[in-house]
Amino acid sequence: MxxxxxxxxxxxxxxxxxxxxxxxxxxxxxxxxxxxxxxxxxxxxxxxxxxxxxxxxxxxxxxxxxxxxxxxxxxxxxxxxxxxxxxxxxxxxxxxxxxxxxxxxxxxxxxxxxxxxxxxxxxxxxxxxxxxxxxxxxVSGRKTHPAEDEIEALTGREMEVLRLLAQGMTNKQIADTLVISDRTVQTHLSNIFAKLAVSSRTEAVLVAMKRNLLQAP
The missing domain is CATH 3.40.50.2300 (Response regulator)
Incomplete structure (x- = not known):
């Protein structure tokens, strides 16, 4: 190795x-x-x-x-x-x-x-x-949390990006896995952050875990 x-x-x-x-x-x-x-x-x-x-x-x-x-x-x-x-x-x-x-x-x-x-x-x-x-x-102390319908508003592609993010992948690795551009990955991450009301990758994963969003469909 x-x-x-x-x-x-x-x-x-x-x-x-x-x-x-x-x-x-x-x-x-x-x-x-x-x-x-x-x-x-x-x-x-x-x-x-x-x-x-x-x-x-x-x-x-x-x-x-x-x-x-x-x-x-x-x-x-x-x-x-x-x-x-x-x-x-x-x-x-x-x-x-x-x-x-x-x-x-x-x-x-x-x-x-x-x-x-x-x-x-x-x-x-x-x-x-x-x-x-x-x-x-x-994450726990936020005065406002995204509503359930906002969570459901995550698109299928955004859910794929979120799950790969939770696996520790970089933007480039996510892009290669999904065969999309780095810029597209960043756009999806920005949308995910907005919908989950977070400002970082780790926060997004924490909220996703808390709401059981990482289970494969």
């Missing part, structure tokens, strides 16, 4: 190199590139086509949110795992909406980071417990 190829994007050089040294102990992980900022992360992702980018949030030139958005829209099969000290709502929901598959805090042990890398590579959504609580609270 081929090793999981990684890019580490973090403007703190000592922390990045420390992470690299720790990950080097894992035989199935290999760091193929390091980025000092979001713009370099996008460039390296396009050039090296890694499996996973471990992405910080606050970086110079281009932050992790915009870098995640660009990588997810341009690059085939690259998963984004956020590794940051910041858990503010504005960062969490923006990154998940941009397409990040996981969100860990830098206080996590290395063993958890390793599991998360393997998890997002396997198509899972990997979240720190505090991030999961934010998502659940956001």
């Amino acid at each position: 081929s090793p999981i190829r990684l890019i580490l994007a973090d403007d703190h050089v000592m922390l990045r190199q420390g992470t690299l040294a720790l990950l080097a102990r894992e035989p199935d992980l290999i760091v193929v590139g390091e980025a000092n900022d979001g713009a370099e992360a996008v460039r390296l992702a396009e050039m090296l086509r890694p499996d996973v980018v471990v992405m910080d949030v606050r970086m110079p030139n281009m932050n992790g949110i915009e870098a995640t958005r660009q990588i997810c829209s341009r690059t085939l099969g690259v998963q984004i795992l956020v590794l940051t000290a910041h858990e503010d709502d504005e960062y969490v929901f923006a990154l998940l909406e941009a397409g990040a598959s996981g969100y860990l805090l830098k206080t996590a042990p290395v063993s958890e980071l390793v599991r998360a890398i393997r998890g997002v590579m396997a198509g899972e959504s990997v979240m720190a417990p505090s991030i999961v609580r934010k998502l659940v609270n956001r």
Whole structure:
């Protein structure tokens, strides 16, 4: 089995190199590139086509949110795992909406980071417990929820996209599976978000699970 190829994007050089040294102990992980900022992360992702980018949030030139958005829209099969000290709502929901598959805090042990890398590579959504609580609270605490007829208004194609989304697929993977364009997938996601009254991929899956929408017809 081929090793999981990684890019580490973090403007703190000592922390990045420390992470690299720790990950080097894992035989199935290999760091193929390091980025000092979001713009370099996008460039390296396009050039090296890694499996996973471990992405910080606050970086110079281009932050992790915009870098995640660009990588997810341009690059085939690259998963984004956020590794940051910041858990503010504005960062969490923006990154998940941009397409990040996981969100860990830098206080996590290395063993958890390793599991998360393997998890997002396997198509899972990997979240720190505090991030999961934010998502659940956001979904459960909404003052307004979409009515049942709005849920039923999801088209057959939107339901297909939603189910593939729940499997951890990227926009590109969904497009290839359904033989449609990336732009069409994004249009379907925008419609799904509006109908479910959510603003991110993970929220959409949570609401869909809560309403039993993911069962195959």
